[in-house]
Amino acid sequence: MDDVRRRLDQDLNTAASRLRQLGWAVAVDGLSGAIGENCPFADELDGIQASESREIGFATRELLLERVNRLSVALDRLDEGQYGGCVECGEPISPARLRAVPEVQACVRCQDRLERLGPSRSWTRAMSSDDGQSE
Numbered sequence: 001m002d003d004v005r006r007r008l009d010q011d012l013n014t015a016a017s018r019l020r021q022l023g024w025a026v027a028v029d030g031l032s033g034a035i036g037e038n039c040p041f042a043d044e045l046d047g048i049q050a051s052e053s054r055e056i057g058f059a060t061r062e063l064l065l066e067r068v069n070r071l072s073v074a075l076d077r078l079d080e081g082q083y084g085g086c087v088e089c090g091e092p093i094s095p096a097r098l099r100a101v102p103e104v105q106a107c108v109r110c111q112d113r114l115e116r117l118g119p120s121r122s123w124t125r126a127m128s129s130d131d132g133q134s135e
Ligand SMILES: [Zn+2]
Pocket: 086, 087, 088, 089, 090, 091, 106, 107, 108, 109, 110, 111
Protein backbone atom coordinates (compact mmCIF):
# COMPACT_ATOMS: atom_id res chain seq x y z
CA MET A 1 0.00 0.00 0.00
CA ASP A 2 2.98 2.33 0.42
CA ASP A 3 3.48 2.14 -3.32
CA VAL A 4 -0.09 3.29 -3.81
CA ARG A 5 0.37 6.21 -1.46
CA ARG A 6 3.56 7.25 -3.21
CA ARG A 7 1.89 7.04 -6.58
CA LEU A 8 -1.16 8.99 -5.43
CA ASP A 9 1.09 11.63 -3.88
CA GLN A 10 3.15 11.88 -7.01
CA ASP A 11 0.14 12.08 -9.30
CA LEU A 12 -1.40 14.68 -7.02
CA ASN A 13 1.73 16.81 -7.09
CA THR A 14 2.05 16.48 -10.84
CA ALA A 15 -1.58 17.36 -11.45
CA ALA A 16 -1.52 20.22 -8.96
CA SER A 17 1.60 21.81 -10.39
CA ARG A 18 0.26 21.52 -13.91
CA LEU A 19 -2.97 23.05 -12.74
CA ARG A 20 -1.07 25.98 -11.24
CA GLN A 21 0.80 26.53 -14.46
CA LEU A 22 -2.33 26.28 -16.54
CA GLY A 23 -4.17 28.51 -14.12
CA TRP A 24 -1.81 31.41 -14.65
CA ALA A 25 -1.16 31.01 -18.33
CA VAL A 26 -3.57 28.75 -20.10
CA ALA A 27 -2.30 29.22 -23.62
CA VAL A 28 1.33 28.29 -23.02
CA ASP A 29 2.43 26.25 -25.96
CA GLY A 30 5.05 23.58 -25.39
CA LEU A 31 4.01 23.12 -21.79
CA SER A 32 3.02 19.54 -22.35
CA GLY A 33 6.44 18.75 -23.76
CA ALA A 34 8.14 20.06 -20.65
CA ILE A 35 6.11 17.88 -18.35
CA GLY A 36 6.05 14.34 -19.66
CA GLU A 37 9.80 13.87 -19.84
CA ASN A 38 10.64 13.43 -16.19
CA CYS A 39 7.34 11.92 -15.27
CA PRO A 40 7.36 8.20 -14.50
CA PHE A 41 3.75 7.99 -15.65
CA ALA A 42 4.33 9.74 -18.94
CA ASP A 43 2.66 6.98 -20.93
CA GLU A 44 -0.51 7.49 -18.97
CA LEU A 45 -0.45 11.21 -19.69
CA ASP A 46 0.06 10.78 -23.40
CA GLY A 47 -3.64 10.92 -24.15
CA ILE A 48 -4.02 14.12 -22.19
CA GLN A 49 -1.04 15.75 -23.83
CA ALA A 50 -2.23 14.80 -27.28
CA SER A 51 -5.51 16.59 -26.71
CA GLU A 52 -3.76 19.48 -24.97
CA SER A 53 -1.72 20.25 -28.03
CA ARG A 54 -4.96 20.74 -29.93
CA GLU A 55 -7.08 22.24 -27.24
CA ILE A 56 -5.14 23.37 -24.21
CA GLY A 57 -7.21 25.31 -21.80
CA PHE A 58 -10.48 25.04 -20.00
CA ALA A 59 -11.17 21.36 -20.59
CA THR A 60 -7.67 20.43 -19.47
CA ARG A 61 -7.95 22.53 -16.37
CA GLU A 62 -11.29 20.97 -15.49
CA LEU A 63 -9.79 17.55 -16.00
CA LEU A 64 -6.81 18.31 -13.78
CA LEU A 65 -8.97 19.91 -11.15
CA GLU A 66 -11.17 16.83 -11.04
CA ARG A 67 -8.11 14.66 -10.84
CA VAL A 68 -6.62 16.63 -7.96
CA ASN A 69 -9.89 16.30 -6.10
CA ARG A 70 -10.12 12.59 -6.78
CA LEU A 71 -6.53 12.02 -5.74
CA SER A 72 -7.04 13.89 -2.46
CA VAL A 73 -10.12 11.83 -1.76
CA ALA A 74 -8.22 8.66 -2.62
CA LEU A 75 -5.46 9.58 -0.16
CA ASP A 76 -8.08 10.20 2.52
CA ARG A 77 -9.63 6.85 1.80
CA LEU A 78 -6.20 5.24 2.00
CA ASP A 79 -5.78 6.74 5.48
CA GLU A 80 -9.13 5.36 6.48
CA GLY A 81 -8.37 1.92 5.10
CA GLN A 82 -11.15 2.27 2.54
CA TYR A 83 -8.95 2.52 -0.50
CA GLY A 84 -9.54 -0.01 -3.26
CA GLY A 85 -13.19 -0.61 -2.45
CA CYS A 86 -16.01 0.54 -4.68
CA VAL A 87 -17.88 3.49 -3.12
CA GLU A 88 -21.08 2.33 -4.78
CA CYS A 89 -21.35 -1.39 -4.18
CA GLY A 90 -18.51 -2.04 -1.72
CA GLU A 91 -16.89 -4.68 -3.89
CA PRO A 92 -13.11 -4.58 -4.25
CA ILE A 93 -11.93 -2.74 -7.35
CA SER A 94 -9.68 -4.84 -9.56
CA PRO A 95 -5.94 -4.21 -9.05
CA ALA A 96 -5.47 -3.67 -12.78
CA ARG A 97 -8.06 -0.90 -12.71
CA LEU A 98 -6.40 0.72 -9.71
CA ARG A 99 -3.05 0.59 -11.45
CA ALA A 100 -4.51 2.27 -14.53
CA VAL A 101 -6.39 4.93 -12.56
CA PRO A 102 -5.11 4.98 -8.96
CA GLU A 103 -7.70 7.51 -7.82
CA VAL A 104 -10.64 5.50 -9.11
CA GLN A 105 -13.45 5.04 -6.57
CA ALA A 106 -15.93 2.79 -8.31
CA CYS A 107 -15.67 -0.62 -9.93
CA VAL A 108 -16.12 -0.97 -13.68
CA ARG A 109 -19.77 -1.90 -13.38
CA CYS A 110 -20.72 0.98 -11.12
CA GLN A 111 -18.59 3.47 -13.05
CA ASP A 112 -20.39 2.44 -16.18
CA ARG A 113 -23.72 3.05 -14.53
CA LEU A 114 -22.59 6.42 -13.13
CA GLU A 115 -21.40 7.55 -16.51
CA ARG A 116 -24.81 6.96 -17.95
CA LEU A 117 -26.28 9.27 -15.33
CA GLY A 118 -24.43 12.31 -16.62
CA PRO A 119 -21.38 13.57 -18.49
CA SER A 120 -19.94 15.15 -15.35
CA ARG A 121 -19.30 11.70 -13.94
CA SER A 122 -17.36 10.52 -16.96
CA TRP A 123 -13.96 11.57 -15.68
CA THR A 124 -12.35 8.14 -15.99
CA ARG A 125 -13.24 7.94 -19.64
CA ALA A 126 -11.96 11.44 -20.19
CA MET A 127 -8.64 10.32 -18.75
CA SER A 128 -8.28 7.48 -21.20
CA SER A 129 -9.82 8.77 -24.40
CA ASP A 130 -10.79 11.91 -26.26
CA ASP A 131 -14.47 11.42 -25.62
CA GLY A 132 -14.49 13.92 -22.74
CA GLN A 133 -13.47 16.73 -25.05
CA SER A 134 -16.43 16.52 -27.38
CA GLU A 135 -18.96 18.52 -25.44
ZN1 LIG B 1 -19.20 -1.15 -7.64
